[in-house]
Amino acid sequence: MSERPRLTVLSGPSGVGKSTVVAHMRKEHPEVWLSVSATTRKPRPGEKHGVHYFFVTDDEMDKLIANGELLEWAEFAGNRYGTPRAAVLERLEAGEPVLLEIDLQGARQVRESMAEAQLVFLAPPSWEELVRRLTGRGTEPPEVIERRLDAAKVELAAEPEFDTTLVNTSVEDVARELLALMDVV
Numbered sequence: 001m002s003e004r005p006r007l008t009v010l011s012g013p014s015g016v017g018k019s020t021v022v023a024h025m026r027k028e029h030p031e032v033w034l035s036v037s038a039t040t041r042k043p044r045p046g047e048k049h050g051v052h053y054f055f056v057t058d059d060e061m062d063k064l065i066a067n068g069e070l071l072e073w074a075e076f077a078g079n080r081y082g083t084p085r086a087a088v089l090e091r092l093e094a095g096e097p098v099l100l101e102i103d104l105q106g107a108r109q110v111r112e113s114m115a116e117a118q119l120v121f122l123a124p125p126s127w128e129e130l131v132r133r134l135t136g137r138g139t140e141p142p143e144v145i146e147r148r149l150d151a152a153k154v155e156l157a158a159e160p161e162f163d164t165t166l167v168n169t170s171v172e173d174v175a176r177e178l179l180a181l182m183d184v185v
Ligand SMILES: Nc1ncnc2c1ncn2[C@@H]1O[C@H](COP(=O)(O)OP(=O)(O)OP(=O)(O)O)[C@@H](O)[C@H]1O
Pocket: 012, 013, 014, 015, 016, 017, 018, 019, 020, 021, 133, 134, 136, 137, 168, 169, 170, 171
């Protein structure tokens, strides 16, 4: 019998469709627990504190880091993001599948601290499609899109570090593939 990978990390460039895939997957499988990150980024319209993120101040983020309350954290395109440690460990101890949706720097930290984690890279069908998706989402001004696209070049080059790559051509197909990797279906 194969050992079930309990912790799955989903990474990939900004705008590739991570949140879209995860939301689709959790509509049919709400039992897949997604970690809610802390961030210093300002909420986008419709984003709710405690649901999409814990929106924190710089001081609050400093304290979370200093108190060791984050499993990993990173600065991404001008804001800080981190995974609250306690909630993840609780779910893992309860034997539940856990999903983190985090950037490359965070994925590398998780690999260091939790060797059993499986790292999944979500790739765009093409660079042009990634630019189209990030721009088309309409949530960031042009200068932030530029920073995110600069980060995307680094993230795309790191794809070989991941255990598995899924190409996000179809949200439905990728959601199904991710569920299978997590051994949920
Ligand atoms: N397979 C797909 N085909 C076409 N459009 C898609 C697909 N997947 C996602 N999108 C669209 O791409 C845009 C970016 O998706 P999403 O916000 O889920 O990306 P993300 O990877 O979570 O980004 P970030 O890392 O910035 O949070 C959204 O407008 C979404 O509707």
